[in-house]
Amino acid sequence: MTKKMNLDSMSVDEMWQLHEEISRLLSVRLTSEKRELEKRLEQLRRDKQVPAKHSNGHIEELARAPRRKYPRVYPKYQNPQVPSETWTGRGKTPRWLVAALKTGQKLEDFAINAPTGTPLRKQKNNAHNAR
Numbered sequence: 001m002t003k004k005m006n007l008d009s010m011s012v013d014e015m016w017q018l019h020e021e022i023s024r025l026l027s028v029r030l031t032s033e034k035r036e037l038e039k040r041l042e043q044l045r046r047d048k049q050v051p052a053k054h055s056n057g058h059i060e061e062l063a064r065a066p067r068r069k070y071p072r073v074y075p076k077y078q079n080p081q082v083p084s085e086t087w088t089g090r091g092k093t094p095r096w097l098v099a100a101l102k103t104g105q106k107l108e109d110f111a112i113n114a115p116t117g118t119p120l121r122k123q124k125n126n127a128h129n130a131r
Helices: 012-049 060-063 095-102 120-130
Strands: none
Touching: none
16 A cells, blocks of 8 residues: 555645546446446356256255145144134244243143044045045
């Protein structure tokens, strides 16, 4: 880097010339960086269209198949005070259930009775077995 300039000792004309030179250099560098970024973006777009066989994993994620749909999981537990609060038994235990369990109640006390109809999964199996 060049030596530090004393701006206080410079005339207005010298400062203006310095300003113009800095502006020109900034413009050239920004244009160059913009071109490089546009090239990289175009390369990424091409790689996305044609699935690449790279081992880095990043490009392969772009071409990954969509996530499959899972069957609906029905709630197994229900808050008796607020019936709209339910829990499937998966994931983090809800606060209302944690608080109730701390008071000495058992998980089975909150179990929802099985619905009267047969679950869809069993209906499919029964229909398949009937053939």
